[in-house]
Amino acid sequence: MGHIDVRNAIGSSYHDAVSGLRIDDIGPLDGTVVATLPRSDAADVARAVEAARAAQPSWAALSLFERANGLDRLADTMEAAADELAHLEALDTGKPWDVARHVDIDRCIRNFRFFAAFGRDQAPELFRMDDATNHVIRKPIGIVGLISPWNLPLYLLTWKVAPALLMGNAVIAKPSELTPLTAHRFSELVREAGLDGGLVNVLHGFGPEVGQALVEHPAVEAISFTGGTATGRIVAATAAPMFKKLSLELGGKNATVVLDDADIDAVLHGVVRSGFLNSGQICLCGSRVLVPSTMMAAFLPRFVDAVQRFPIGPVISEAHRSKVEGYLQLAVEEGGTVLTGGERGDGTGFHLSPAVVAGLSPTSRCATEEIFGPVVTVHPYSTEEEALDIANGTEYGLAGSVWTSDAERGRRFAERMDTGMAWVNTWLHRDLRVPFGGVKQSGVGREGGMWSLGFFSEAVNICVADD
Ligand code: TXE
Numbered sequence: 001m002g003h004i005d006v007r008n009a010i011g012s013s014y015h016d017a018v019s020g021l022r023i024d025d026i027g028p029l030d031g032t033v034v035a036t037l038p039r040s041d042a043a044d045v046a047r048a049v050e051a052a053r054a055a056q057p058s059w060a061a062l063s064l065f066e067r068a069n070g071l072d073r074l075a076d077t078m079e080a081a082a083d084e085l086a087h088l089e090a091l092d093t094g095k096p097w098d099v100a101r102h103v104d105i106d107r108c109i110r111n112f113r114f115f116a117a118f119g120r121d122q123a124p125e126l127f128r129m130d131d132a133t134n135h136v137i138r139k140p141i142g143i144v145g146l147i148s149p150w151n152l153p154l155y156l157l158t159w160k161v162a163p164a165l166l167m168g169n170a171v172i173a174k175p176s177e178l179t180p181l182t183a184h185r186f187s188e189l190v191r192e193a194g195l196d197g198g199l200v201n202v203l204h205g206f207g208p209e210v211g212q213a214l215v216e217h218p219a220v221e222a223i224s225f226t227g228g229t230a231t232g233r234i235v236a237a238t239a240a241p242m243f244k245k246l247s248l249e250l251g252g253k254n255a256t257v258v259l260d261d262a263d264i265d266a267v268l269h270g271v272v273r274s275g276f277l278n279s280g281q282i283c284l285c286g287s288r289v290l291v292p293s294t295m296m297a298a299f300l301p302r303f304v305d306a307v308q309r310f311p312i313g314p315v316i317s318e319a320h321r322s323k324v325e326g327y328l329q330l331a332v333e334e335g336g337t338v339l340t341g342g343e344r345g346d347g348t349g350f351h352l353s354p355a356v357v358a359g360l361s362p363t364s365r366c367a368t369e370e371i372f373g374p375v376v377t378v379h380p381y382s383t384e385e386e387a388l389d390i391a392n393g394t395e396y397g398l399a400g401s402v403w404t405s406d407a408e409r410g411r412r413f414a415e416r417m418d419t420g421m422a423w424v425n426t427w428l429h430r431d432l433r434v435p436f437g438g439v440k441q442s443g444v445g446r447e448g449g450m451w452s453l454g455f456f457s458e459a460v461n462i463c464v465a466d467d
Helices: 042-060 062-078 080-091 099-121 154-164 181-190 208-216 227-241 266-278 293-308 318-333 384-391 407-415 448-454
Strands: 008-010 013-017 022-026 033-038 125-126 133-138 142-148 170-174 200-202 222-226 244-248 254-257 286-294 339-340 353-358 376-381 400-403 457-465
Touching: 008 042, 008 181, 008 208, 033 080, 033 170, 033 181, 042 142, 042 170, 042 208, 062 080, 062 099, 062 154, 062 181, 080 099, 080 154, 080 181, 099 154, 099 266, 133 400, 142 154, 154 170, 154 181, 154 448, 170 208, 200 457, 208 227, 208 339, 222 227, 227 244, 254 266, 254 384, 266 293, 266 376, 266 400, 286 293, 286 384, 293 318, 293 339, 293 353, 293 376, 318 339, 318 353, 318 376, 376 384, 384 407, 400 407, 448 457
Parallel strands: 142 170, 142 222, 170 200, 222 244, 254 286, 254 400, 286 376, 353 376
Antiparallel strands: 008 013, 008 200, 022 033, 125 133, 133 457, 339 353
16 A cells, blocks of 8 residues: 655645655554655744634634534544544554544544533633622633644544634644654544634644744744653743743553452453553553552452453554563563563564563662553552552652542542542543643643633633722
């Protein structure tokens, strides 16, 4: 099959990079070139800013209701193209088609439907005083930069685009250079839905080049970034001195805590799925499983067996597979035992079978650094206090899950975890109204529901004295 030639979506047209340079997009399933994409830089950012500047004012002049209708039209267009989007996402990421279709693409459509409805439900924000009324309004920021990673490419990009558009902004998106395909097709769907192309500009290329230039451009007044902590640090260092609004969704090293009253058979699938969905390449994945010492003998063999039977695809790239394999070697050096997995298999592509590591200290590098692949470390604990210390014992604080027969006990434990979010007896169960984000080195800020509307707007108060 011929490969796809991705081009930058700028205003109503598509362009190669000003540099004329291109990058190969390698498919994880078999290591072949599935597409080529522009290697953009600051010159392309300048073009996108002009297109965004031209489109934003008339979009901002529409009412919230009219913009919400635009989001619904886009959702309709995406729904009609859902299978095609799933095919492209599976091709670019290697994930099974049904995961791409029902985890990724369903959520992309839901992102637009949710924010359209949520926008319509917004009541006027009035604060009465005895002699005056405060009118809080939410003005658009103008042009916002959206930078997204390769693990849930369109799912995470649309999570940002929907509220940014609802609040009257124009966006310049920079998807990961490893997964350009669905962002490219999405840019076409935006135009097919009748929205002005200048509202959703999509630039492709390397992060340190076009991504950095996007963060640096003075007309881009807010940046919503999702990616690794190390990159988030660079983005923050660039944006902070320019006083740009910044939302950082970064890495995680999330704990999955099995309490001593859990029914192993009842929780097993949830614990395995949270560790290995998307080949463990979701920042919310539970990569550390904490089990009472008294239950370990009963738990571990059933856990390993269930992991061996959990279907996963390849990891995103040869380089990432080598990184994950490096951590498995380090695990052994740190005194751990690889109970299963870490096998490449005999096929082509960047496959790596799901791995379980036991016997590691909870403070070892493998148990505290983000691996972001199909690797879970298992740790025994004696008391709830010890479990909490282990769970909170990394520099990350994104998410976690607690598995128990007593939901109220689970909720109390979850409250004490130093994370931005936690699940009890479930995982990745998402109400889009709630805040999403991390603490410590997992990020700054929250998105979701009102938090997204707040981030993608400037709240302004008008105090009017009574006549
Ligand atoms: O991240 P990278 P990746 C995290 C996950 C993992 C990482 C994987 O934990 O650590 O993301 O994604 C662009 N200036 N999350 O490897 O390298 C780059 O081109 C501007 C957490 O892609 O950080 C890509 O588009 N941009 C998350 C994007 O940044 C730059 C959920 C991310 O790249 C840049 C998903 C620069 N200097 C993954 N350098 C969560 N918390 O929700 C790179 N980029």
